[in-house]
Amino acid sequence: MKVHTVLGAVLPSDLGRTLTHEHLSMEFNNFxxxxxxxxxxxxxxxxxxxxxxxxxxxxxxxxxxxxxNDDHSKHAVYNDVGVFKELGGGTIVENTTIGLNRDINFYKSVSEKTGVHVVAGTGHYIADVQNDTTLDIKTEDLYNLMLTELTEGCIDNPIVKAGFVGEIANFERRAIRAAGEIQAQLGCGISFHPHRDPKAPFEIIRLYTEAGGRVNKAAHC
Ligand SMILES: [Zn+2]
Incomplete structure (x- = not known):
């Protein structure tokens, strides 16, 4: 199985040292x-x-x-990812999902300039950053969106496939169930964001495994 990066598929053995939860660019004003x-x-x-x-x-x-996600931040990111490469880094798994304003063109640019592989994620972040239409999405539509992004291309950048699911938050339990279903279907990795409730990681794993997701393919960050 190959890993889908924003610049195309690569062998897992070519990824090198990998940071599994980073954000190169995101909209965080809500916080x-x-x-x-x-x-x-x-x-x-x-x-x-x-x-x-x-x-x-x-x-x-x-x-x-x-x-x-302004020019000042982007300049800093080019710089930091360049240093990561110089010091032996190979891959960054970018966890910005819907609600945080994913910017795949910027990830591509970072990857091209630095030589670091970047893997984009799919799914939805917490409820606070979603609009009313998104909050009403059904489980099967959440599933279908992730399926499309993982197997065909991202909705905002159709020539790039997402390489994993995440970071996913429990904005609605159906988002967690949809993640479990898509994991069972495709075998992909899942990154969960439990947010601030100490009980959330336990509920997330229960919902995820009940939906068919494999525990050894899930990370809580
Ligand atoms: Zn994160």
Whole structure:
């Protein structure tokens, strides 16, 4: 079986050292949280020596920090992935799914410029980042979308196939069931995002295995 990267299929033996959960580009504005009033003025600029400690403490309170798809961020990503390659890296598994604004053309560009393989994911992220139409999708439509992206091409970039399912969140239990069904059908790998509820990983694995998914093909990140 070959691995589908954004630049085409490669043998598993050619992947090299692999990072299994990264985001090269994503829309994260939904996660903005207001900082405490007393220190709000610390978050009005980009990174400075004076404010970087505050941003580390409240990373979601800096609008600058949570923009992960502008030119500034992309420049940093080219740079970081280039260093990854220089130091022996081979492949990045990109976990940005529907709701986080996946940008496959950018992944292709990163892969071409750095020589690092990039594998794109398919599926849906948490409910907070989905629109009403998406929240109403039936299990079989979730399944069909992943099937199309894994076997034919991505809906936003039809010449590129997704290489795995993820990261998938339990925005609706049907998303987890659909992931279990598609795993049983295709044998693909699945990356789950359990979010903040400590019980979520257990429920996810139960729903996933009940739907037919294999435990040794699933990761919780
Ligand atoms: Zn992630």
């Amino acid at each position: 903005y949280r207001k900082p405490p009033n007393q220190i709000a003025h610390r978050f009005q600029s980009g990174f400075t020596l004076e404010n970087v400690g505050y941003i580390r403490q409240y990373p979601y309170s800096s609008k600058f920090n949570i923009v992960m």
